[in-house]
Amino acid sequence: MPDDLINSFMTGPDENGRFGQFGGRFVSETLMPLILDLEAEYEKAKTDQSFWDEMNHLWTHYVGRPSPLYFAERLTERLGGAKIYLKRDELNHTGAHKINNVLGQIILARRMGKTRIIAETGAGQHGVATATVCAKFGLKCIVYMGAHDVERQKPNVFRMKLLGAEVVPVTSGRGTLKDAMNDALRDWVTNVRDTFYCIGTVAGPHPYPAMVRDFQSIIGKEAKEQMMAAEGRLPDTIIAAIGGGSNAMGLFYPFLDDKDVRIIGVEAGGKGVNEKMEHCASLTGGRPGVLHGNRTYLLQDDDGQILEGFSISAGLDYPGIGPEHSWLHDIGRAEYVAITDKEALEAFQLCCETEGIIPALEPSHALAHVTKIAPDLPKDHIICMNMCGRGDKDIFTVARALGWGMDEAD
Amino acid sequence: MTRIDAKFAALKAEGRKAFVAYVMAGDPDYDTSLEIVRGLPGAGVDIIELGLPFTDPMADGPTIQLAGQRALEGGQTLNKTLELARAFREGDDTTPIVMMGYYNPIFSHGVDRFLEDAKAAGIDGLIVVDLPPEEDVELCIPAQKAGLNFIRLATPTTDDRRLPKVLQNTSGFVYYVSITGITGSANAVATDVGPEVARIKASTDLPVIVGFGIKTPEGARTIAEVADGAVVGSAIVDRIEKGESPADVLAFVKGLADGAHAAG
Numbered sequence: 069m070p071d072d073l074i075n076s077f078m079t080g081p082d083e084n085g086r087f088g089q090f091g092g093r094f095v096s097e098t099l100m101p102l103i104l105d106l107e108a109e110y111e112k113a114k115t116d117q118s119f120w121d122e123m124n125h126l127w128t129h130y131v132g133r134p135s136p137l138y139f140a141e142r143l144t145e146r147l148g149g150a151k152i153y154l155k156r157d158e159l160n161h162t163g164a165h166k167i168n169n170v171l172g173q174i175i176l177a178r179r180m181g182k183t184r185i186i187a188e189t190g191a192g193q194h195g196v197a198t199a200t201v202c203a204k205f206g207l208k209c210i211v212y213m214g215a216h217d218v219e220r221q222k223p224n225v226f227r228m229k230l231l232g233a234e235v236v237p238v239t240s241g242r243g244t245l246k247d248a249m250n251d252a253l254r255d256w257v258t259n260v261r262d263t264f265y266c267i268g269t270v271a272g273p274h275p276y277p278a279m280v281r282d283f284q285s286i287i288g289k290e291a292k293e294q295m296m297a298a299e300g301r302l303p304d305t306i307i308a309a310i311g312g313g314s315n316a317m318g319l320f321y322p323f324l325d326d327k328d329v330r331i332i333g334v335e336a337g338g339k340g341v342n343e344k345m346e347h348c349a350s351l352t353g354g355r356p357g358v359l360h361g362n363r364t365y366l367l368q369d370d371d372g373q374i375l376e377g378f379s380i381s382a383g384l385d386y387p388g389i390g391p392e393h394s395w396l397h398d399i400g401r402a403e404y405v406a407i408t409d410k411e412a413l414e415a416f417q418l419c420c421e422t423e424g425i426i427p428a429l430e431p432s433h434a435l436a437h438v439t440k441i442a443p444d445l446p447k448d449h450i451i452c453m454n455m456c457g458r459g460d461k462d463i464f465t466v467a468r469a470l471g472w473g474m475d476e477a478d
Numbered sequence: 479m480t481r482i483d484a485k486f487a488a489l490k491a492e493g494r495k496a497f498v499a500y501v502m503a504g505d506p507d508y509d510t511s512l513e514i515v516r517g518l519p520g521a522g523v524d525i526i527e528l529g530l531p532f533t534d535p536m537a538d539g540p541t542i543q544l545a546g547q548r549a550l551e552g553g554q555t556l557n558k559t560l561e562l563a564r565a566f567r568e569g570d571d572t573t574p575i576v577m578m579g580y581y582n583p584i585f586s587h588g589v590d591r592f593l594e595d596a597k598a599a600g601i602d603g604l605i606v607v608d609l610p611p612e613e614d615v616e617l618c619i620p621a622q623k624a625g626l627n628f629i630r631l632a633t634p635t636t637d638d639r640r641l642p643k644v645l646q647n648t649s650g651f652v653y654y655v656s657i658t659g660i661t662g663s664a665n666a667v668a669t670d671v672g673p674e675v676a677r678i679k680a681s682t683d684l685p686v687i688v689g690f691g692i693k694t695p696e697g698a699r700t701i702a703e704v705a706d707g708a709v710v711g712s713a714i715v716d717r718i719e720k721g722e723s724p725a726d727v728l729a730f731v732k733g734l735a736d737g738a739h740a741a742g
Contacts, residue, residue, distance in 0.1 A: 084612065094581060094608040096537045098633040098658055101640060240543055246534060253536045258659040260635055358582045358608065359534060371555040372586025374533040 077324035077401050080392065085274020085362075088398060090391035093273045095361045098257045103361075107275040109180050114282070119175065123283075126171050130204070131161045133168075133286065137294035137452070142422040150445035152438060153303065154455040155291045155319065158428065164457035165287060165315040166197040166268060172283035174201045177264035184208045184263045188252040190217055190245035190311070191383035191430075192224025193457060194268030199233035209233040212252045215243035217382050224461055242376055245386050249360055269312025270390030273361030277390050284318025291452055292322055303452040305330040305441075309434040310404070311348065311384035313393045315456035320402060330403070333393060334434045336379035337406035348377030349406040350389040351397050364391040380409035380465060381429035383457070411436040413469055416459065428457030429465065481574040481602045482627050482650040485524055486685050486706070496707025497522060497698065497738035498687055499731055500578065502529035502545035503562050504554025505718055511549070514718070515566050517728040519573045522735025526566075527605070527709065530559050530579030537607045539662035541712040544719060556583045556592075560599040567600030576629060576650075578605040581617065589617055593624040603627035603650045611643045618647050627651075632678055632686075634658050641681055651685040652678055654705065659690070662712030666691035672704035695737025702741035710734050 080087040093103060113119040127133040136156045144152045157165040177185060185207050189195030195211040202209035211228055215237040218225055228235050241247035249272075256265045270277045270284070288306075295303055306323055308316035310333045323329045338347035347353060350365040357366040359374055367375040367387035377387045396402040407415075412429055415436035419427045427435060434453050442451060459466070467474035479487075489496055499518055504511050518526050531546040531554050538546075563575050577596065584592050584606065596604070604621055611618075611630070618628040627650030635658060636644050645652065654675055656666035666688065675686050688701050689709030701708040713734070717727045 093610060093612045095610060096607050096633075097610050097631045097644065098537075098635050098655065100610040100612065101635045101637065240540060241533065241547075250534055250536050254539075254660045257537060258663065260658045358580075358585055360536070361608070363585075366582075368582070368586065370586070371557075372532075372583035373550060374582070 078321065080395065081274060081278050087392045087395035089356070090364050090394040091274055091277055091362050093361060094358045094363065095273045096257060098260065102256070102260055103273050103275070105180070109176060110275050110279050113176055113179060122175055123172060127168070127286065131167055131171065132159060134290040134294070135159050137291055137298060139298070140423050143419070146418070146422050147439060147442040149447065150442040150449040150451045151447065152442060153295070153450065153452045155287060155452060156455050157287055157315065158431070158455045158458035162193070162197045162200050163460060164193040164197070164428065165284060165318060166194045167200065168286055168318065169268070169280045169283040169314060170194070170197040170201045170266060172279070173264070173266045174205060174207070177266070178205060180264065182262060182264035184210070184259065185266050186210045186212065186252050186255050186263055187266045187268060188212045188245065188248040189268065190214070190248070190385055191381070191461060192217070192221040192228065193383060193461070195233070195235070196224050196227050196231070198266050199228040199231035202233065203231045210255065211235050212238050212248040212255070214245055214248045215239045217244065220465070221382055221461065244376060246374065269314040270317045270392060271312045271360060271362055271364065271388055277362065277392055280314050281317045281321055281392060284314050285321045287315065287318035287454060288320060288322035291319060295452060299450060302326055302329055303450040305332060305449070305451045307332045307334060307434050307438055307451060308454040309334050309384065309430045309456065310389060310393065311336065311386050311430065312388070313390035315454050317390055317392060319454045324401060331401065332437065333402055333404045334437045335404060335406045336377070336381055336384035336433055337408040338378040340408055341406045345375050346378040347406065348379045348384050348386060350387060351393065351404040352406045356394065359388055362391045364388050364394045365397070380412065380469065381433065383428070383430045384433065405437055407433040407436040413466065415439055416466060425455065426459035427455055428459045429462045431456045480625065480627050480650065481572060482525065482576070485574050486651065489524065495702040495738055495741045496524040496685070496687060497735040498525040498527055498689070498707060498709040499523040499714055499734070500527035500529060500709060500711030501714060501718070502531060502542065502549050503559040504531060504549030504552055505545040505715065506548050507552045508554065508558060508562065510724060512562055512565055513724045514727055515562065516569060517724060518731060519570055521728045521731040522739060523573070523731060524707070525574045525576060527576045527578045527711065528559065528563060530556060530577055530583060532580040532583060535580060537660055539660040539712060541662040541715050541719065545715045556587050560595050563599040563601050574602040575600060576603040576605055577601050579607070581606050581608050584617065589620055593621055593626060597624055597626060601626065603629050605629045605631065605653060607631065611646060614647050622647065622649060629653050631655050634674065641678065645682045648684060651687050651706070652682060653709070654678060654686050654688045656688050656690045656692070656701070661690055664691050665693070666697065666701055668700040668704050671701060675705045695733045698734045698737035699741050702738040708738045
């Protein structure tokens with residue numbers, strides 16, 4: 069790592085929205101004035117105490133922050149090595165970290181006088197969080213969701229409808245998360261005056277990657293303080309799962325300049341990264357390209373056509389990754405590994421049995437990597453993993469994978 | 479002077495408006511697509527916009543998206559799109575070809591190599607939807623240096639404050655997007671478009687061509703009345719989607735071209 073060349077890893081992006089070569093503003097001219105407006109408004113809000121007062125109030129009273137930092141004692145014993153802490157963001161209102169970011173963006177949308185909120189969603193967690201906050205503020209909410217995901221995530225579709233959102237099944241392209249994002253962008257380009265696009269991850273054109281990271285950084289800030297209180301020192305290793313990478317960026321960012329802290333991002337390896345693209349590991353199995361407003365690592369063919377990812381977890385099923393992760397990967401500040409569906413399912417079960425916590429499939433990937441490395445680490449090595457979502461939404465998928473024959477229709 | 483500059487000089491001398499037709503390269507297959515493209519000048523098309531297929535065309539409506547999918551499923555690639563342009567050039571050395579698409583296939587090919595290959599294939603200009611002026615160093619500046627026109631989109635959201643930035647590194651012509659929205663959606667309205675074109679022309683000597691939401695000969699005529707020309711894409715691609723023969727597609731194109739050319 070080029071310690072001597074970089075004083076801080078926390079100064080990005082530059083004024084062009086770049087993290088090294090990654091990031092940027094690759095959008096059509098129609099959207100360009102809108103994202104420049106958004107950037108200006110966000111820059112204003114960032115240093116406005118009243119904005120953060122409102123955020124903090126809602127984080128405390130509506131979301132339930134701070135989320136606990138929990139010592140997973142039986143899991144630690146079972147693995148027999150490093151001491152494992154879980155940052156319990158699955159206890160947030162709506163069951164995942166997604167709402168941390170949604171609150172920030174919706175408060176911003178209100179400050180900008182926007183009345184119509186659009187969002188894309190894969191597993192439905194970001195859609196549910198957006199529908200929730202829109203209900204709370206009485207804003208119109210339209211969620212674009214791949215037709216395939218609408219089918220496999222029925223409970224979340226129903227939640228969004230209960231919350232008053234309109235869920236639009238996306239059939240264009242292959243009807244997946246990336247297509248949902250395309251259709252959300254098409255909506256935005258059409259409804260430029262009254263609409264705010266609430267992106268669910270640290271991707272998209274500048275300023276989204278930085279803005280979403282800033283809102284999610286509450287995870288890492290809290291974890292740092294809580295770890296100091298519990299152990300009197302920082303963790304040795306921090307780990308989080310990555311689809312687009314927002315929960316991971318939220319945990320990692322406050323630790324980037326703590327150079328003794330090892331940072332590991334876990335991508336979805338699907339059926340295995342070596343097989344024919346049956347995975348979503350953009351960093352492990354992709355190369356740099358331009359999609360959805362930013363340059364980043366992407367799953368693509370030799371012609372630059374975007375490939376579909378594959379993962380048991382709908383929330384990781386995206387062919388790209390946030391540009392800051394691409395940069396952290398290339399400069400070597402963070403390591404990125406891939407975990408297969410099978411390994412994630414095993415970790416899912418282990419977590420249920422040893423800790424009485426049903427994790428979402430996304431953090432189950434991170435946990436699977438914890439189970440790989442913890443046994444070989446000394447007992448005084450501290451790992452902090454982000455438990456970014458709870459598994460209620462996944463029980464049907466897991467039942468199917470384990471051959472339980474439970475069906476949503478039952 | 480590129481073929482585009484020459485074409486506009488000729489049109490100006492004749493006092494005519496330009497008709498620009500968009501088709502997706504490789505739609506529905508390479509051979510049919512080449513046959514249609516070869517027939518466009520004879521149908522009255524002044525400039526050909528050749529779509530470069532991409533899996534994720536974020537600014538396009540269903541018609542162009544599906545055309546891209548058909549082309550990709552038929553094995554169309556960036557290289558085959560260049561090949562198609564080259565094949566067209568063998569029989570036509572004057573009709574300008576503007577390649578229109580998204581950045582990733584070009585970036586993936588390598589910008590320098592792409593510019594060399596595009597120039598060699600007889601491409602005259604580029605419209606790359608997801609490269610706003612803020613990203614000019616990526617392709618716009620290198621393209622101009624390589625002698626290719628880089629045609630920028632101006633839109634209803636491009637206000638007076640922003641317009642100079644949009645015009646700064648534009649060449650060939652300015653493509654005014656008549657609506658806020660995607661291709662093939664709302665109708666372009668001449669009374670809305672006229673003042674916008676006038677506003678742009680007050681800041682540049684480049685021709686201003688209007689596209690998006692033009693579907694009929696009459697639409698082409700009314701829009702061409704208030705601009706330097708009109709572009710039709712989705713309405714043509716619709717015919718190709720329906721499986722019309724190249725002759726029928728070209729007859730439809732001729733109607734549109736006649737419409738645009740009837741504008742005074």
